[in-house]
Amino acid sequence: MSDIQIGSKVVKFGGSSLADAGQFRKVRAIIESDPQRRYVVPSAPGKRHSADIKITDLLYTCQKLASAGKDFSEPLEMIRSRYLEIAKELGLGFDPTDELDRIAQRLREGATRDFAASRGEYLNGMMLADYLGFPFIDAADVICFNESGTLLMTETMMLLRERLAETKNAVIPGFYGAGPNGEIITFSRGGSDITGSLVARAVRAEIYENWTDVSGVLVADPRIVKDAAVINTITYEELRELSYMGATVLHEDAIFPVRAAGIPINIRNTNQPSDPGTLIVAGDSADSDAQTGYTITGIAGKKGFCAINIQKAMMNAELGFCRRVLSVLEDMGISFEHMPSGIDTMSIILAEDAIKGREKTVLSRIRKAVEPDVCEIEHGISLLAVVGRGMRRTRGTAARIFAALAHARINVKMIDQGSSELNIIIGLLDGDFEEAVRRIYDMFVNSALITKETETD
Numbered sequence: 001m002s003d004i005q006i007g008s009k010v011v012k013f014g015g016s017s018l019a020d021a022g023q024f025r026k027v028r029a030i031i032e033s034d035p036q037r038r039y040v041v042p043s044a045p046g047k048r049h050s051a052d053i054k055i056t057d058l059l060y061t062c063q064k065l066a067s068a069g070k071d072f073s074e075p076l077e078m079i080r081s082r083y084l085e086i087a088k089e090l091g092l093g094f095d096p097t098d099e100l101d102r103i104a105q106r107l108r109e110g111a112t113r114d115f116a117a118s119r120g121e122y123l124n125g126m127m128l129a130d131y132l133g134f135p136f137i138d139a140a141d142v143i144c145f146n147e148s149g150t151l152l153m154t155e156t157m158m159l160l161r162e163r164l165a166e167t168k169n170a171v172i173p174g175f176y177g178a179g180p181n182g183e184i185i186t187f188s189r190g191g192s193d194i195t196g197s198l199v200a201r202a203v204r205a206e207i208y209e210n211w212t213d214v215s216g217v218l219v220a221d222p223r224i225v226k227d228a229a230v231i232n233t234i235t236y237e238e239l240r241e242l243s244y245m246g247a248t249v250l251h252e253d254a255i256f257p258v259r260a261a262g263i264p265i266n267i268r269n270t271n272q273p274s275d276p277g278t279l280i281v282a283g284d285s286a287d288s289d290a291q292t293g294y295t296i297t298g299i300a301g302k303k304g305f306c307a308i309n310i311q312k313a314m315m316n317a318e319l320g321f322c323r324r325v326l327s328v329l330e331d332m333g334i335s336f337e338h339m340p341s342g343i344d345t346m347s348i349i350l351a352e353d354a355i356k357g358r359e360k361t362v363l364s365r366i367r368k369a370v371e372p373d374v375c376e377i378e379h380g381i382s383l384l385a386v387v388g389r390g391m392r393r394t395r396g397t398a399a400r401i402f403a404a405l406a407h408a409r410i411n412v413k414m415i416d417q418g419s420s421e422l423n424i425i426i427g428l429l430d431g432d433f434e435e436a437v438r439r440i441y442d443m444f445v446n447s448a449l450i451t452k453e454t455e456t457d
C-alpha cells in the first residue's frame with residue numbers, strides 16, 4: 001500500500017445525492033470537510049422528485065429505441081440537458097454534447113444495454129472530477145469481468161491498487177467495468193455500491209462511507225412504521241438477513257469485498273451530514289461496540305409466499321420421506337425458503353413466483369412420491385424476520401414477540417429460529433403482515449423508549 005492511502009476513506013454517493021447542482025454542492029462540502037475522503041465513487045444523477053426519471057433509465061430507453069431502429073433523440077436530449085444544467089449552475093466548463101454524440105453513434109451501431117447504462121456514471125464521474133479538481137479514472141480500466149460477466153477479483157484488486165497508488169485523490173465512476181475485450185459490463189441495478197466496496201478494499205480503507213438519502217438502516221420499513229428509528233450499529237450477518245427479507249439499503253453484493261477485509265461500512269445521509277448514520281461491522285467488533293439500545297436490531301419481511309402442507313400418519317417412521325418430497329422440488333428446479341415440520345406433518349414454504357403455473361404438477365408428483373394423506377397448497381403467506389445479535393444473550397425475546405402478536409389477535413402460521421439465534425422468522429397471513437410489524441416494533445422500540453424515559457425521569 002502506498003503511504004498516501006493509509007487511513008483513507010472511500011466515499012460513494014448515490015443517484016439522489018447527485019441529482020442536481022444543489023446536491024453536488026453538498027457532496028463537495030462533505031468531501032472537503034475531511035481530507036481523508038480521498039476516493040470518490042459516484043452513481044449517475046438520480047431522481048430530483050418522485051415523478052422524475054433517473055439518467056440510467058433514460059439511457060436504457062435510448063438503447064431500447066435504438067435497437068428497434070427508432071428515434072431516441074428525445075430521451076437523449078433530456079440526458080444532455082440534465083448534465084448541462086448541473087454544469088452551468090456549478091459554473092463548470094463541462095459539456096457532455098460531444099460524448100453524447102459518440103454514445104448516440106455507438107447506439108445506432110448496436111451498442112449493448114450495459115454500454116448504454118454505464119454512460120450515466122461515466123459522464124457524471126467526469127463532471128464530478130472536474131468540480132472537485134480530482135483526477136478521473138475510467139472504471140473500464142480498473143474493474144474487470146470475465147466473458148460471462150463475473151467480476152475478476154484478483155485482477156481488479158491489482159489494477160485498482162496499481163492505479164490508485166499513484167494518486168492522492170480520484171473519482172472512479174460506479175456500476176461498470178470491462179470484459180476481456182474491453183466491452184463494457186455493468187453490475188446489476190444499484191451496483192455502484194459494489195464499485196465503492198471494491199475501491200475500499202483495494203486501498204484498505206479505514207472506512208467505506210456510502211452516502212444516500214436516508215440517515216441509515218431503519219429498524220423497520222418506514223412505509224409501515226412512521227418515523228422508524230435508525231439502527232446505529234449492525235453486523236454484516238444481520239444486514240444480510242434483513243436484506244434477504246426485503247430491506248433495501250445496500251446492494252447485497254457490496255458487503256462481501258469489504259467484509260472479507262474487515263472494513264466497516266457507514267451508511268450516511270448527504271442531506272443530513274451530521275447524522276452518524278448506521279455502522280456496519282463484523283460480528284465480533286459489534287459486541288464490544290455501542291449496542292442499539294434495543295434487544296432486536298431490525299424487522300423486515302415480504303409477502304408473496306405459499307405453503308405446501310403435507311400430512312401422513314406415521315410420517316416420522318418413514319425413512320427418506322423428506323428427501324423424496326424435496327427431490328420433487330429439486331427435479332423441477334424449485335427452491336424453497338423454510339420447512340417447518342411436526343411428527344406427522346411437514347410444510348414447505350416457498351415463494352409464489354417459484355411455483356406459479358406448476359402447482360398441480362408439484363402436488364401430483366409429491367402425491368406419487370410419498371402417498372400422503374393430505375397434500376395441499378395454501379396461498380397468501382408473508383414471512384417476517386425479527387433480527388438481532390442481542391437475542392442470543394437476552395431471555396424472553398420470543399415470548400415478547402409472540403405476546404405482541406397474540407395481543408393483536410394475529411395468528412402465527414410458522415415459527416423458525418435459526419441455530420445462530422440471530423433471527424426468528426414468522427409465517428403469517430398476508431392481511432396480518434403490516435400490523436404484525438407495527439406491534440413487534442412497538443414492543444421492542446417504543447416500549448424501550450418509554451422505559452428509558454421513565455428511568456431518566
Ligand code: ASP
Pocket residue numbers: 014015043044054056057120174175188189190191192193
Ligand atoms: N445508476 C445505476 C442504477 O440506477 C447504478 C447505481 O446507481 O448504483 O441502478
